Amino acid sequence: MRALVTGGAGFIGSHLIDRLVSRGDQVTVLDNMSSGKLEFIQQHVDSGNVTLINGDITDFDDVKKVMKDIDCVYHLAANPDIRLGTKITDTDLKQGTIATYNVLESMRIFGVKRIVFASSSVVYGENAPMPTPESHGPCMPISLYGASKQAGEGLISSWVGTFGLQAWIFRFANIIGERGTHGVIFDFIHKLKANPECLEVLGNGLQEKSYMEVGDCVDGILHILDNSDEPLNLFNLGSHDTSSVRRIAEIVIEETGYNDASIEYTGGDRGWAGDIPKAMLSIDKMLSTGYDVRYNSEEAIRHTAKCLINEIGL
Amino acid sequence: MRALVTGGAGFIGSHLIDRLVSRGDQVTVLDNMSSGKLEFIQQHVDSGNVTLINGDITDFDDVKKVMKDIDCVYHLAANPDIRLGTKITDTDLKQGTIATYNVLESMRIFGVKRIVFASSSVVYGENAPMPTPESHGPCMPISLYGASKQAGEGLISSWVGTFGLQAWIFRFANIIGERGTHGVIFDFIHKLKANPECLEVLGNGLQEKSYMEVGDCVDGILHILDNSDEPLNLFNLGSHDTSSVRRIAEIVIEETGYNDASIEYTGGDRGWAGDIPKAMLSIDKMLSTGYDVRYNSEEAIRHTAKCLINEIGL
Numbered sequence: 001m002r003a004l005v006t007g008g009a010g011f012i013g014s015h016l017i018d019r020l021v022s023r024g025d026q027v028t029v030l031d032n033m034s035s036g037k038l039e040f041i042q043q044h045v046d047s048g049n050v051t052l053i054n055g056d057i058t059d060f061d062d063v064k065k066v067m068k069d070i071d072c073v074y075h076l077a078a079n080p081d082i083r084l085g086t087k088i089t090d091t092d093l094k095q096g097t098i099a100t101y102n103v104l105e106s107m108r109i110f111g112v113k114r115i116v117f118a119s120s121s122v123v124y125g126e127n128a129p130m131p132t133p134e135s136h137g138p139c140m141p142i143s144l145y146g147a148s149k150q151a152g153e154g155l156i157s158s159w160v161g162t163f164g165l166q167a168w169i170f171r172f173a174n175i176i177g178e179r180g181t182h183g184v185i186f187d188f189i190h191k192l193k194a195n196p197e198c199l200e201v202l203g204n205g206l207q208e209k210s211y212m213e214v215g216d217c218v219d220g221i222l223h224i225l226d227n228s229d230e231p232l233n234l235f236n237l238g239s240h241d242t243s244s245v246r247r248i249a250e251i252v253i254e255e256t257g258y259n260d261a262s263i264e265y266t267g268g269d270r271g272w273a274g275d276i277p278k279a280m281l282s283i284d285k286m287l288s289t290g291y292d293v294r295y296n297s298e299e300a301i302r303h304t305a306k307c308l309i310n311e312i313g314l
Numbered sequence: 315m316r317a318l319v320t321g322g323a324g325f326i327g328s329h330l331i332d333r334l335v336s337r338g339d340q341v342t343v344l345d346n347m348s349s350g351k352l353e354f355i356q357q358h359v360d361s362g363n364v365t366l367i368n369g370d371i372t373d374f375d376d377v378k379k380v381m382k383d384i385d386c387v388y389h390l391a392a393n394p395d396i397r398l399g400t401k402i403t404d405t406d407l408k409q410g411t412i413a414t415y416n417v418l419e420s421m422r423i424f425g426v427k428r429i430v431f432a433s434s435s436v437v438y439g440e441n442a443p444m445p446t447p448e449s450h451g452p453c454m455p456i457s458l459y460g461a462s463k464q465a466g467e468g469l470i471s472s473w474v475g476t477f478g479l480q481a482w483i484f485r486f487a488n489i490i491g492e493r494g495t496h497g498v499i500f501d502f503i504h505k506l507k508a509n510p511e512c513l514e515v516l517g518n519g520l521q522e523k524s525y526m527e528v529g530d531c532v533d534g535i536l537h538i539l540d541n542s543d544e545p546l547n548l549f550n551l552g553s554h555d556t557s558s559v560r561r562i563a564e565i566v567i568e569e570t571g572y573n574d575a576s577i578e579y580t581g582g583d584r585g586w587a588g589d590i591p592k593a594m595l596s597i598d599k600m601l602s603t604g605y606d607v608r609y610n611s612e613e614a615i616r617h618t619a620k621c622l623i624n625e626i627g628l
Binding site: 085086089090093097098101104105108123125126134135136137138139140141142143144146147148150151153154155157158160161162163232234273274 | 412
């Protein structure tokens with residue numbers, strides 16, 4: 001199989017590539033290296049299994065250049081910073097929605113028929129029942145990032161219906177783990193490094209979400225790809241439980257060893273406008289394929305804290 | 315109230331403006347006059363109640379220019395030709411998704427807080443239960459037009475969640491009536507005018523959809539605006555029943571008087587790739603506001619055939 005992974009030098013992409021290479025795929029990576037890092041995939045580039053193209057998915061010509069002879073596209077590239085939409089409103093439109101259009105239109109031109117898309121639990125918005133099943137509606141995202149993921153899903157669905165593509169759409173819980181480049185654990189470690197005496201937490205700390213370890217996530221993707229075959233396959237990917245931001249702060253403090261650090265909450269029920277305070281995905285459909293996760297939320301958080309403290313350094 | 319109506323010189327827009335003017339609103343119309351017609355709103359322009367700006371919603375500067383001092387935006391402008399997406403793939407992205415972004419971002423900049431959006435039943439895709447309630451999920455549109463409407467909904471929802479807008483999203487059934495500029499009845503009349511002996515029908519004629527008269531549609535919008543007040547208000551708008559394309563062909567032939575015309579079907583269960591063969595919206599939520607339609611589907615079709623035959627001429 002010849003795979004194209006957009007955002008392949010990034011956090012989730014690089015883990016996916018570890019799996020794809022180990023099963024013998026030949027992989028092209030399209031990445032603008034804005035949050036991706038060469039070191040994440042260096043060994044595969046060196047061994048000749050991965051071709052890294054430094055290019056921009058918002059540039060249609062860049063996307064077209066890498067599409068020839070591809071069997072399956074794993075479209076992971078996106079702006080990773082959900083909060084950014086509160087300040088700059090066209091980032092998710094360009095790097096999410098328009099980028100996904102560029103990918104699909106290039107696939108149509110080159111006759112590429114299979115796409116895997118990294119969507120997100122945030123498409124459900126904040127009034128969904130929990131755990132939230134794939135059949136929940138209406139989906140009313142409250143962040144611009146969520147809107148771009150929903151738009152990407154709709155574009156893919158329309159390409160399936162109009163041009164005969166086959167697609168797998170995965171709505172991710174919070175994916176965390178080794179090589180993380182953003183997110184709450186990453187932020188907490190950087191904050192503690194700057195000030196070991198006090199950890200500032202956005203919101204009241206009671207935000208409660210489901211966390212999935214990145215290896216569990218990419219194994220789930222590949223398992224479901226092998227065990228589903230509809231024209232359009234939609235799956236939540238998550239773990240069995242949730243953790244609070246307060247608990248994450250405690251775990252990160254424990255793992256850093258800065259045990260005298262106080263925790264200060266900025267207050268309010270959410271970290272920023274567009275943040276969803278509580279989220280838990282139903283994973284029944286994922287489980288029905290015979291796949292289960294190794295880490296629960298708290299285990300994934302502690303594992304991630306250890307990995308990232310090692311990577312970032314204190 | 316100062317209203318901005320995008321696509322206000324078009325089919326639905328001009329009927330909405332009739333109502334807005336008659337209740338005393340001052341209206342600005344932004345329209346590129348691609349399918350809109352000056353004659354549809356000429357009387358209101360002449361009376362000074364409507365200011366027509368010939369501009370392009372895909373051009374951010376054009377949209378910004380008309381947003382100052384607006385109280386409510388009725389965002390109706392879009393590519394009206396659903397079939398076009400099978401041939402040209404960026405029309406709905408630009409005239410649907412990006413245009414809606416332009417409207418929302420201009421609203422944010424100028425502090426405009428209320429938006430009404432014309433969405434569509436096609437966002438539900440083709441596997442929805444019928445009649446389809448607003449809570450149906452997942453929404454998986456099969457046309458590029460449907461994808462752009464879903465993307466527009468998501469953008470609006472994210473602006474509500476992030477920037478405090480208030481929004482009304484209406485998912486329309488097939489809206490038909492006086493001044494129609496496209497759609498199956500319009501097409502049939504033009505085909506019969508060109509060849510009174512034979513009417514070619516795309517598909518097998520068994521496509522079965524719900525039709526709503528345009529006056530019923532705009533009255534429903536204004537009634538629901540007065541009777542709902544959530545941050546985000548989502549309503550299907552449709553009638554109580556459906557009609558088949560075969561029945562529409564029969565009615566149009568009757569109304570033209572070309573009673574010897576034969577009907578020829580191109581075959582297949584749908585008119586084109588991305589067409590949804592069967593669609594009927596649940597209107598329970600609409601009815602719960604105290605609003606009901608005057609026309610059922612077949613009455614709306616016959617009324618529309620009479621109007622359009624008069625407008626087009628035989």
